[in-house]
Amino acid sequence: AQSVTQLGSHVSVSEGALVxxxxxxxxxVPPYLFWYxxxxxxxxxxLLKYTSAATLVKGINGFxxxxxxxxxxxxxTKPSAHMSDAAEYFCAVSGxxxxxxxxxxxxxxxxxx
Amino acid sequence: xxxxxxxPKHLITATGQRVTLRCSPRSGxxxxxxxxxxxxxxxxxxxQYYNGEERAxxxxxxxxxxxxxxxxxxxxxxxSLELGDSALYFCASSxxxxxxxxxxxxxxxxxxx
Numbered sequence: 001a002q003s004v005t006q007l008g009s010h011v012s013v014s015e016g017a018l019v020x021x022x023x024x025x026x027x028x029v030p031p032y033l034f035w036y037x038x039x040x041x042x043x044x045x046x047l048l049k050y051t052s053a054a055t056l057v058k059g060i061n062g063f064x065x066x067x068x069x070x071x072x073x074x075x076x077t078k079p080s081a082h083m084s085d086a087a088e089y090f091c092a093v094s095g096x097x098x099x100x101x102x103x104x105x106x107x108x109x110x111x112x113x
Numbered sequence: 114x115x116x117x118x119x120x121p122k123h124l125i126t127a128t129g130q131r132v133t134l135r136c137s138p139r140s141g142x143x144x145x146x147x148x149x150x151x152x153x154x155x156x157x158x159x160x161q162y163y164n165g166e167e168r169a170x171x172x173x174x175x176x177x178x179x180x181x182x183x184x185x186x187x188x189x190x191x192x193s194l195e196l197g198d199s200a201l202y203f204c205a206s207s208x209x210x211x212x213x214x215x216x217x218x219x220x221x222x223x224x225x226x
Contacts, residue, residue: 032211043115043203043219090156099144099211100169103156 002027002095006104014112019063019078021107023091026072033074034092034101035065044090050074061085086111116140117218119204125224131192134221138185138206142216144168145187146207147179150220151200162187194225 007022025031033050048059055067065076074091091104116139126132138145147159149172158171162181173179176194181187191198202221207214 034215036217044205044217046215092156094211099146099207099215100158100161100171101146101148101156101215102158105155 002031002093002102004091004093004102004104006089006091006107008107009105010108010110012110012112013081015083016080019076019081019085019109021076021089021091021109023065023074023076023104024072025074025091025093027093027095029095032094033065033067034094035059035063035074035076036090036092036103038088038090038106040087047076047089081109081111083111083113085109115216115218117142117204117206117216119202119218119221121221122219123222123224125226126194128194128196128225130194130225131190132194132223134189134191134202134204134223136187136189136204136206136218138187138204139216142206142208142214143185144207144209145181145185146205146215147173147187147189148203148205149200150203151197154200156203159189191223196225199223199225 003026005024035047036044048057050067058064063078088106088108090106092101118137120135144163146161150156159173161169179189204218205215
């Protein structure tokens with residue numbers, strides 16, 4: 001079975017500051033890991049994914065995440081926050097061949113001017 | 114536009130009623146997934162179809178059912194609706210039925226009154 005824990009349901013940063021959204025996972029098999037972003041009243045957009053290739057994954061909009069097996073973590077970072085980054089972010093894991101995604105509870109990112 | 118089309122975008126109905134949500138997958142994708150997003154449960158996997166066959170089942174209530182048709186579109190049927198069924202229902206599709214190539218639709222917002 002797979003599970004995901006996102007630490008912090010709300011994160012607030014200033015524009016230009018580092019963004020760090022935390023995700024820890026549990027999986028009985030080598031996982032696929034994902035970060036999705038959801039803007040208000042919109043669907044889920046894939047930011048980046050880890051599929052057992054490079055452990056440092058670069059995504060869209062300047063985001064990146066590092067897979068750390070020893071820490072079972074897949075934290076999302078961005079060096080400099082922009083106002084347009086304000087949204088809800090979801091970490092997800094898939095450890096099955098059929099592709100079911102198990103999502104974390106989400107982290108709402110607020111960016112202050 | 115993600116290529117996954119969900120209709121209707123919004124639906125308001127009364128308790129006890131039945132509704133059908135429709136999903137057209139991205140061209141070439143054989144697998145369809147349904148997810149429910151609610152404030153209390155977060156994003157929950159409901160069910161997956163691959164090339165017309167049910168492949169995996171998640172936390173789907175017995176009042177809910179789904180199918181995938183020969184043209185690969187899918188329908189999610191919700192019956193005997195309760196207030197707690199109010200949620201965003203997302204459809205996603207992928208080519209091979211794994212999580213690597215997911216694309217989400219923009220969702221159907223169901224409000225039960």
